[in-house]
Amino acid sequence: MPGSDSTAHKSKSRRPKYSQFSQQELPAFKLILTPGYVISTFIVVGLIFVPIGLISLFASETVVEIVDRYDNECIPKDFRDNRVEFIKNKQTNKSCTRTFTVPKQMKSPIFIYYQLENFYQNHRRYVKSRSDKQLQSKKNAAHIRECKPMGETDNKDPIIPCGLIAWSLFNDTYGFSVKGKDLKVNKRDIAWGSDKNYKFGADVFPKNFQVGDVGGKSLNSSIPLSEQEDLIVWMRTAALSTFRKLYGKIEDDLQANDVITVVIENNYNTYDFKGTKSLVLSTTSWIGGKNDFLGVTFITIGGICLFLAITFILLYVIKPR
């Protein structure tokens, strides 16, 4: 008989208090993969994914993108065999002019990126070589521990901003003109707001930067770091070895078949490590830049799901239990 000890002398029951939780009898929803469930899941996924894929693909197709690799062509013919020497020589003329045609109308703002390949900004020792404290405030100027060997000059004077990331700042410049008229490039608001307002201090000015071995761009020491947008963009390290960084924006529209002339100062040395440099002009849509992968994959997965739904319907019909 439940609830009482058959052999005990006391009549008090030692049965634990009943609760749904302790008896594992909580109300539960039991999920069982019945045929109806499986088929309807596949159909629902397919019907959601295929339209999303089509919309994403369409959005990606509306983006107009021009990619121009210039690091090979911008070396004069005499120096094609010793490019590293050309780029390191301070006397050579690094100007180079490129032209390309706009394939479709590009509405403003048109974003200008520089794209680097085979540049491992995600290498661990490279990424470590910076001092966030120093970048943030003037009083931390001596925090250069992580930045070795780019921490201080020979006279033990700290470099601001220190580290390899800042030292290797990209220094090619681009000047655009169409039909003989110069296009104005807006170089403001290219960095993230949180970087400008919090990570890079308004009271920190460059000091001892690029003295000695020059690795990249020099900085104007009268502009505080919070306004050095090129540096801020560069110091937000990239994820993979092929990456783009925002250079500026063009706020005019470009019409189809316009011929754009770009004057490039080919300063940055990517020839040492067989990196490549490209210039990218791109519009954006609600999904961002041009990338068909998302749209195509959505459509593919949706299609696979619908195919599986049909397969399962056939299997259940042909082989009923």
Add this chain to the structure above:
Amino acid sequence: MLQEADIGVGISGVEGMQAVMSSDYAIAQFRFLERLLLVHGHWCYRRISMMICYFFYKNLTFGFTLFWYEAYASFSGRPAYNDWYMSCYNVFFTSLPVIALGVFDQDVSARLCLKYPLLYQEGVQNILFSWPRILGWMSNGVLSAIIIFFFTTNSIFNQAFRKDGHAVDYEVLGVAMYSSVVWAVNCQMALSINYFTWIQHFFIWGSIALWYIFLVVYGSLPPTFSTTAYKVLVEACAPSILYWLTTLLVVVSTLLPYFLYRAFQTRFRPMYHDLIQRQRLEGSETEISSQTEVSSELPAQVEIKMQHLKANLRQRNQ
């Protein structure tokens, strides 16, 4: 006295507590033994074997995304995610659902466990923790990691990921991949268990929500502490539709192989507990009302399965 046993069960009573003290499990009355074995024994076996397999799966999924990323970072040792994301993975974002699985999961209710005692043979014959099963879960983990990594990096490649033209950087890719990992392993848990109380719902969906809350809180700490995670969700990722679409795509693609396998397996190669579940679902009205003998009610397939298990048992005893 017994020299060797798998499990020792002691019964506490007027003859003292000596048996209880030297046993693995103690019960109060002899008649509780049936329930201990058939209900709790079966549940416990299934819970533990599933929990171990799932543990391998979730850590493989997480760890292999790190490995693939290293191939793209010239194997320098740069982790794909911020340090604190990685520390909190096994503590906050994926631990509670596993606990819910290991403590609360029931594939078949207690009443049916007692009704079909042959279900206990699943444990004796080690059906749920065989090598094919373990390796199957592990390869599911590796496959999930491959899908997560390559789909994420190809969708969020080097183009702008928002309308305002900002290009992708390390922080954004890390958050995108990690979000996909957390969603995928938690939704995989939701697919694997078939018993949902409020606890399971709370733990699974709560863990996913906790990840986003963590991102917001950690991202609002000063940059000297939060380094690469500073405001990454509120400023960079949340307004980006591409980020959310990528998470949706990756999670569904990751779960598709397992879902397909389960759909196929429960229908064409059902295990004993699958048959009982299905029978309960379809014949639930007739079962409760008519308390007739078990063997005359079972459909042909359950009979065949029972014969198979009995034959196995006979073979092992010989």
